[in-house]
Amino acid sequence: MTAKIIDGRAVSQTLRKGYALRVESMVRTQGRAPGLAVILVGDSPASRIYVRNKIKACRDVGIDSTFMELPLDTSEADLLQRIDALNADPAIDGILIQLPLPAHIRIPPVLERISVDKDVDGFHLYNVGGLVTGSTVFSPCTPYGVQKLLESENIPVAGRNVVVVGASNIVGKPTALMLMQQDATVCICHRMTRDLAQFTILADILVVAAGVPGLILPQMVKTGAVVIDVGINRLPDGRIIGDVDFEGVRQKASYITPVPGGVGPMTVTMLLHNTIVSAERALGLQVVDAT
Numbered sequence: 001m002t003a004k005i006i007d008g009r010a011v012s013q014t015l016r017k018g019y020a021l022r023v024e025s026m027v028r029t030q031g032r033a034p035g036l037a038v039i040l041v042g043d044s045p046a047s048r049i050y051v052r053n054k055i056k057a058c059r060d061v062g063i064d065s066t067f068m069e070l071p072l073d074t075s076e077a078d079l080l081q082r083i084d085a086l087n088a089d090p091a092i093d094g095i096l097i098q099l100p101l102p103a104h105i106r107i108p109p110v111l112e113r114i115s116v117d118k119d120v121d122g123f124h125l126y127n128v129g130g131l132v133t134g135s136t137v138f139s140p141c142t143p144y145g146v147q148k149l150l151e152s153e154n155i156p157v158a159g160r161n162v163v164v165v166g167a168s169n170i171v172g173k174p175t176a177l178m179l180m181q182q183d184a185t186v187c188i189c190h191r192m193t194r195d196l197a198q199f200t201i202l203a204d205i206l207v208v209a210a211g212v213p214g215l216i217l218p219q220m221v222k223t224g225a226v227v228i229d230v231g232i233n234r235l236p237d238g239r240i241i242g243d244v245d246f247e248g249v250r251q252k253a254s255y256i257t258p259v260p261g262g263v264g265p266m267t268v269t270m271l272l273h274n275t276i277v278s279a280e281r282a283l284g285l286q287v288v289d290a291t
Contacts, residue, residue, distance in 0.1 A: 003253035023062035034279035094120030120274035145266025166209035
């Protein structure tokens with residue numbers, strides 16, 4: 001058996017074509033495009049690359065983006081005031097704070113200052129808590145991207161054994177909660193899990209987001225499993241690999257995502273989706289695929 005590769009770039013391109021049409025319709029009928037504000041505090045090269053990619057993606061589908069680049073010594077109070085101004089701006093439908101923030105700025109108060117209705121990253125406490133009840137306003141982008149990749153291949157989730165490796169607040173936990181809402185039986189493993197293989201070998205769907213290159217080996221994967229690799233690890237030689245031994249596991253899995261080119265493109269795509277949905281709600285338009 002050789003797994004079918006789930007091409008995140010291709011899925012993203014298909015979705016973005018549809019998003020561009022929705023934005024075009026909004027501009028034609030409402031006189032404005034969705035607006036996304038991105039705030040970067042400091043001068044991290046990696047963060048700057050991420051922001052540039054997000055702004056380019058916005059431009060490609062017609063979303064208006066506002067980039068606020070703040071100096072490293074920006075105070076927490078100043079950042080909160082800027083968020084307040086964006087919350088009150090009707091032209092801004094989504095607010096994104098590029099993480100990480102400088103050490104002197106606390107992340108929770110910043111994320112919770114963003115209006116729930118503009119929290120297109122899905123990091124606000126309300127949105128995170130809403131994952132438990134299925135009533136979140138916006139789903140976090142990377143877990144949402146995982147869900148969309150499974151849907152793209154018509155992979156059933158209900159009744160399946162799902163193992164999530166990694167318990168972060170950004171990926172692992174919300175992914176588990178979202179799949180539980182679809183009636184999967186979910187197990188979360190983390191760095192303190194003993195004998196990881198005894199759990200992963202039971203997975204019909206294995207989602208790996210541990211940040212450990214090559215963590216998942218072929219003998220840890222059930223034949224025919226669906227393997228979603230969220231990990232992004234840069235090696236000393238510059239290569240980027242995931243948390244899964246791709247070539248080895250590919251010989252046992254039924255589906256597998258590559259790194260790069262799997263989940264990564266979907267994260268930005270779902271940010272675009274959430275921003276468009278926010279604008280449609282603000283304008284009282286019919287919302288397509290809001291969850």
